[in-house]
Amino acid sequence: TENITIGSYLLTRLEQLGVTSMFGLPGDFNLAFLDLVEDHPKIDWVGNCSSNELNAAYAADGYARVKETSLGVITTTFGVGELSAINGIAGSFSEMVPVLHIVGAPSTGQQKNRPLLHHTLGDGRYDAYSKAAQQFVVHESHIVNKANAAADIDTALVECITKARPVYLTLPTDMVYEEISSERLKIPLSSTRAPNDPEKEDFVSNLIHERVKEAGGDVVILVDACVIRHHVRKETLEFLHKTGFPVFATPMGKSAVPEDYNRYGGTYIGNLSHNEVKESVENAKLIISLGLLSSDFNTGNFSYHIPTNRHIELHSDHCKVQFARFEGIAFKYLLPKLADKLQEFQKTALGIKVPSVHYPIPSEGSSTTITHAWFWPRLSTFFQPKDVVVTETGTSNFGIADSTLPEGVILLNQILWGSIGWSVGSALGAALAARDVGLNRTILFVGDGSLQLTVQELSTMIRKGVTPIIFVLNNKGYTIEKFIHGKHRAYNDIADWDLKALLNTFNAKQTHKTASYTVHTKSELDELLGKADFAKADKIQLVEVMMEALDAPPAMLRQWDSKK
Amino acid sequence: TENITIGSYLLTRLEQLGVTSMFGLPGDFNLAFLDLVEDHPKIDWVGNCSSNELNAAYAADGYARVKETSLGVITTTFGVGELSAINGIAGSFSEMVPVLHIVGAPSTGQQKNRPLLHHTLGDGRYDAYSKAAQQFVVHESHIVNKANAAADIDTALVECITKARPVYLTLPTDMVYEEISSERLKIPLSSTRAPNDPEKEDFVSNLIHERVKEAGGDVVILVDACVIRHHVRKETLEFLHKTGFPVFATPMGKSAVPEDYNRYGGTYIGNLSHNEVKESVENAKLIISLGLLSSDFNTGNFSYHIPTNRHIELHSDHCKVQFARFEGIAFKYLLPKLADKLQEFQKTALGIKVPSVHYPIPSEGSSTTITHAWFWPRLSTFFQPKDVVVTETGTSNFGIADSTLPEGVILLNQILWGSIGWSVGSALGAALAARDVGLNRTILFVGDGSLQLTVQELSTMIRKGVTPIIFVLNNKGYTIEKFIHGKHRAYNDIADWDLKALLNTFNAKQTHKTASYTVHTKSELDELLGKADFAKADKIQLVEVMMEALDAPPAMLRQWDSKK
């Protein structure tokens, strides 16, 4: 068999896994590896134009979320580069997104002798960065010799994909061009987990069948983040079709099930839910949740009213039936079995009424102001099938609950980690992945405050020729923070930017077509949304949406009212 | 005695230490503390306008560097905020800059019960961030009860200042308004280290006297980073005056000694030095270095020719005479003694010829192109006493070696850590500190590539009304990287920005005066530098300096030539 350099081995594996974009920044410890990346026919180097490493990590995260079953990859340089990215990596850990972080490191000789190199801490510690990284990854591989390189790379990749979480891989400068056998490359990496133990699986599905029977088929399904992260959308939908149970989504589970599915009843957020939704979910005799992630913002501040004895939880690697926990039972394999088993309840299930998710656009009299109450339902008809929608922490994450998303729309948010600025980098990665897999437009909703943290990523979007529609909600500051604390505090204000000038500023030579708009009124926005030229999204477009500083989506108003 | 809240106790201590600006971003875990900051009469909250946490960390670093004997302070929020800042904090560690990182953390109750809050990793680990932070600080304090709060705060501050390195302090939401005794506040914190052991100090100074005598007074002094970081400038200058020894600076030691001092001979960078400098240093019978930091870029890639038996090293907490090491002998106290003891050699010393540091501006025939060889010497006469000059990693850090800095100029660079984008945040902090202590203009030299990482910090500058002059070297990419590897690689190119549009874009309402210029030729730059209106720097000004992509300062050309 032929030999291959370690660097190329890694790239071949990434190519096999469907990676087409790599994010990051160059630095002296990764430049030689970047030669291989730049010369690679299938993998495009994204970054080093204007992004910084944090933005690159966000982009890798967004890419991985859209490109299901593949992964996001970021390459940085020792110390300065990798540490800049660490918040992004921690976010991918928290939100369960498979991101490989490749760090160009000093040569193995330097790591032994530890000279006082730039990018070091000045005290000879060469392991400080990986010790920090360990906190935020499920696995780390250090390529330190030829003998183990291939196996170490393979393990890193399998861990990343099967656990859907970040992995840290250091590649010392002297390892990149070392040659190893390419033999292993003939066997593709397996990215699926082992099947469930059949006996245990039977036991569990019988048990669940019993509970459903006891409940007389009065069951609702609640879908959450892990259905998306662990790629169980298909199994979920088949299960729903066969059983006919009504289904609801949490904020992080929104878009796991097509929202035009006729048994879909909307978003359940505990006390922050629409009344009808709250009643449908909480009055059901049995709630089967899929991939539940019970974080504060995902549960309406822990306001679920679902007693354990009426609750069955199915997860990626275990499940719970009332008080009993069953390790190692993955819902990916359990759901099809269960679908068959519970099919007998379909008729009863179809009799259960499901709330409508078509929230009417409120008529607010003659007021022309764009309110959140109006904005999000209004957007529903603007979305198209297979759009990728990205919402930022802040009012947008709450608002989108009141938009209805057509079939095949992928919604990205970071409700658990909540690092502002994430959505801008993420939208870059998402748009590249969307282009790659033939999805529709990428549509970003970002607050004026959040945008300021990562604004330079717009430049990378322009340079890479992706054409997202970017709605910037200009409400003069950190509105969500104002609701939490400090309504009239200066620390919640922001600098006034000329948002309409941004795209031009980042596009000096006008090499790419861009368009920027400011909308002050409902009719201005209506008009814009109605323009075919705008809606077709063939260039990058930024829409500044003027809003009141203290306006917020209904669910947000309910959350902070409920605290009083 | 009166009671005071823990939050106010901390702020009072900071005020006592001369802190007038605090950097950072709000987040739900620090908002209550920010009320106290915003209401504090002496401490100004900087940030939350457009900066992100990494930029805030850079700003705190720049502030601390200029505001000697005080410290820089950054406040962030749990997880997302603190991790965004970690690369900046690591840089302050590496470069020995006292920065206090205050992290607004969940309440002590939450830290015990560990609910699934936003900004957590989703697995109940609440200590992951502080474990990561530990790698990059000399001390961490967690405020967890009233009894120890004051002592813990005091220890954190003393460690930060005396060790000139970052400290990590978590402030849980429920601790901020707890009341404690204000008694301790009456005694100011001591920020000086204990004096040297007199017997040992005598021994060492006698030993050094002997060595100098043996060398017949043929001694040169080499000043480096730690003279600046440990505030030994004054002692150094007195020592130099009394002894008359010629003095040279490393790149990181540049500006430790006024460059118009008549015994100052320029920058020593091993093989990259000007010939005359190299000879003067390396031919001396004895070299006494002060605060040496022998990192690759600070030593011309480890190309010093100073044998140990001709070398005496004085440091902040130890010294070395030839092969002998003496722990606990601080140069701050040793230098005055030594000055007296070595005064007898003054006459001989004054006989040693010192190279001129007034590098002529090369005449490059009729070429109008702005070259590095021309640019940096040209700038020498533009600088004014007490300017604060900030240079970025890249060509600027090398170029400034050929500028001569007038008396009292403070030069900031990050030659050891080398995180690009640092200079922009740092210049913000530096400018605020400079305004505070009555220094002159802040002048920033930043590459077009580096600027892109942290560009939004320009917005904070505008908002805070500081008026730096910002020279952006537009050489179409990562020139320094091109010299290292990949001269014609796309990964070393960057997006083309309309640099002249930046200040306006960040200043939508034109609330502040700004000016932007592009200079293509030497005469255009000459003309601009000659304008009194420009030089007086009463508004923020950005100068785009057009340069060739593959031009570099002489020292850089020597470095990469020498590698061939």
Ligand SMILES: Cc1ncc(C[n+]2csc(CCOP(=O)(O)OP(=O)(O)O)c2C)c(N)n1
């Ligand atoms: C990196 C990071 N820093 C700080 C915060 C705290 N934070 C959460 S939301 C928010 C304000 C967001 O403002 P904006 O994007 O304008 O949203 P909106 O006004 O629509 O609520 C801040 C500062 C955070 N979540 N992440």
Ligand SMILES: Cc1ncc(C[n+]2csc(CCOP(=O)(O)OP(=O)(O)O)c2C)c(N)n1
């Ligand atoms: C945070 C970080 N990322 C990457 C690098 C690697 N790096 C060092 S210098 C440099 C290029 C700087 O380019 P520019 O600012 O344009 O400087 P110049 O062209 O003047 O050399 C890069 C990418 C780094 N030092 N720090």
Ligand SMILES: [Mg+2]
């Ligand atoms: Mg806002």
Ligand SMILES: [Mg+2]
């Ligand atoms: Mg450049």
